[in-house]
Amino acid sequence: MKYSLWGLIGLAVAACSNPQTMEPEPMTDVSETTERPAPVTTEDRFAILALDCIHREYPNKISHVLQSDQDARPPRELTPAFYGCFDWHSSVHGHWLLTRLLTTQPDSVYANEIRAALSESFTAENMAGELAYYQTEGRGSFERPYGIAWYLQLVAELEESDDPELAEWRETLRPLEDAIVEKVRAWLPKLSYPVRLGTHNQTAFAFGLMLDYARTVGNEDLANDLVQISLKFHQADVNCPLAYEPSGEDFLSPCLMEADLMRRVMSQQDFVVWLGYFLPQIPIDGSADWLAPGIVLDASDGKLVHLDGVNLSRAWALEGIASALPAEDPRIPSLMAAHQVHRDAGIAAVSDEHYSGSHWLASFATYLTTKRGISDTGVAE
Secondary structure (H helix, E strand, C coil): CCCCHHHHHHHHHHHHHHHHHHHCCCCCCCCHHCCCCCCCHHHHHHHHHHCCCCCCCCCCCCCCCCCHHHHHCCCHHHCCCCCCCHHHHHHHHHHHHHHHHHHHHCCCCCCHHHHHHHHHHHCCHHHHHHHHHHHHCCCCCCCCHHHHHHHHHHHHHHHCCCCCCCCCHHHHHHHHHHHHHHHHHHHHHHHCCCCCCCCCCCCHHHHHHHHHHHHCCCCHHHHHHHHHHHHHHCCCCCCCCCHHCCCCCCCHHHHHHHHHHHHHHHHHHHHHHHHHHCCCCCCCCCCCCCCCCCCCCCCCCCCCCCHHHHHHHHHHHHHHHHHHCCCCCCCHHHHHHHHHHHHHHHHHHCCCHHHHHCCHHHHHHHHHHCCCCCCCCCCCC
């Protein structure tokens, strides 16, 4: 087809005036143009990963039951506070990570950026949207138990702070907290068996976080419910098959998380005896090779990278178990030796190279390095 000079000029003008034929202007990524100070602490490095994901909407994997066409909406409209970090639970514990850093390192070089990011999320309007979503019919099991356990842990972090801004956020989060607690207390009596998986549905890990929350806020009824069901499910357990761990997609150890839960619900004397029957494999020679870290061959694979998480969660569980034993217990050196091996492997894997891991591993690493859930007596905080 031939065009005259004026015809070519006309086509060019039309293209410039028609937005459908124009090349879109590249979007500016504020996170790339805003210069941050260099991290000072290990936790600062983890904070960067959370700051870069809590308001990053895509890619996104939503666990969402549609009741009608009206439910086909983007994540930021469905859950307006916790829509980032690939999925709801990772967004929640990303917010927890940042809150944890404010409470443990209030003078962090990222303190102002963290406060600004949390202020953007923790608004009354956003939390009203979260509550409405959570209470909608058909979502009774939404993020149960993993995501809601992390939410309660987030509330516990705010509860312990005497910072006025964090205290204000704590009240803003209270309505969803109350709704979650109500559903949890209704669910526990209906749960006939524990869930012994190494992934999100595991009950031992969630019960531990929920129990720490209940004791922090003084909810004795919930704490008692959790203690009783934990004893019912696990007091008679023996010979946990640690040799079968980890499964190929685990990020939680079924055996070690159960032991980390039971240290919270038993007296030290009872726990010492129970642990001997439950995990007779723990050596008394101070060795670390009785428990090998998980191996990740492709960190870009969202399922395989779970094993970096299992190393981190094993590390904190091993330390928690050791902390609950008498100082002279001969198993402590081997528990702590395995803890160190898993800690080193887990922390080394936390990077921004692949979003498959960067959107969540930093939270696990922060839980480990800040010793959340462990007090001097081994009883959860």
